[in-house]
Amino acid sequence: MLSASLMLAWATVCVAETEITIGVYHFPPVAGVGPDGEPTGLVGDLVDALEQTHENNSFRVVHTSPKRRFLDFDAGLYDVIFFESPNWGWTDKEVTISRPILADEELYVALKKPGRDLSFFDDISKRSIVAISGYHYGFAGFETDNSVLQRRFNIEFSDSHSRSLELIKADRPSVAEVAIVSYSYLQMHLAEHPEDWSKLLISDKPDQRYQLSIIARQDGPASAEKMMQLLAPLVKNGQYRRLVEKWGLQLPAGFLTSFEAQQASGVLNGH
Known part of the structure; x- marks a missing residue:
């Protein structure tokens, strides 16, 4: 009986559910939090897909903000955050970082006016600027202190x-x-408000291009490598690509082929 009890206890540990807390802040269409507190955008779809694919893992979303996300991480309120650039303030923290899994860029937008052309963006430090508090911008050297x-x-x-x-x-x-x-947001906005094509002047050069990764607490319940293992089935069956494209976002160049090569070599299986 003792042996059977030990085996039962061991089996229970093996199937125990792992809770992974995920930080989410307003970053449409990549991420957002709805009125009911549920995640929206690509992150919302991805969390749903991960829950359906991995029954032994639960994913609890923690609502944070662009400015507060680092304080909340340091306070241990969440352990994983999707779609972050390491350059956005993560390099000095004890984290594991996946390879890039998403790509996007940010553009300058102004009002179209007679005589105004793309040279209007040549030196935006001469312009009055509206920016989102807590976001990292290329023109400002990624400074976030208001x-x-x-x-x-x-x-x-x-x-x-x-x-x-x-x-x-x-x-x-x-x-x-x-x-x-x-x-990605601009494309979504213009699809919903096509009249703005004639109102807005959009730069042909980006403020920044970024490739976004999964960032996880070094001693947390799931490393960045573990999160990539959880993502692997969704990449393999094409669901992740379809979700990315649904939101007008892009995969990094060579992502699918390099992912398949890594999986074949056993990197994503922890070998």
Whole structure:
């Protein structure tokens, strides 16, 4: 009986559910949090797909903000965050980082006016800028301290791409002449508001291009490598690619072929 009890206890441990806490902040269409507290955007779809694929793992979402995400991580409120660039303040933290799994870029947007062309964006430090508080921007050297940014630039802080575009269309040059908006969000916005094609001047050069990874706590319940293992079935059956494309986002160049090569070599299986 003792042997049977030990075997039962061992089996129970083996199938015990692992809870993985995921930090999510407003970063559409990559991520967001709905009125019911549930994740939206690509992250929302991905969490649903992971829950359906891996019954022995539960994924609890922790709502954070662009400014607060590092404090909340340091406080241990969540252990994993999807779709972050290591350059956005993670390099000095005890984390594991996956290879890039998503790509996007941010563009400058202004109001179309007679005589205004793309040279308007040549030096945006001369313009009044609207930017989202807590986001990292190329033009600012990835500085996120609002007080520093206000000393260096004529800058207004927004809480969403939607509000940033509304400020641009309001034509108040003293408040906002240039907004920085992600390519994926801009495509989504223009699909929903095609009339804005004739209203907005969009830069042909990005503020930054980024490749985004999974970042996980070094001593947490799931490393970045473990998260890639959980993602593997969704990549293999094409579901991850379909979710990315659904939200107008892009996979990094060579992602699928390199993923298949790594899987074949056993890297993603922990060998």
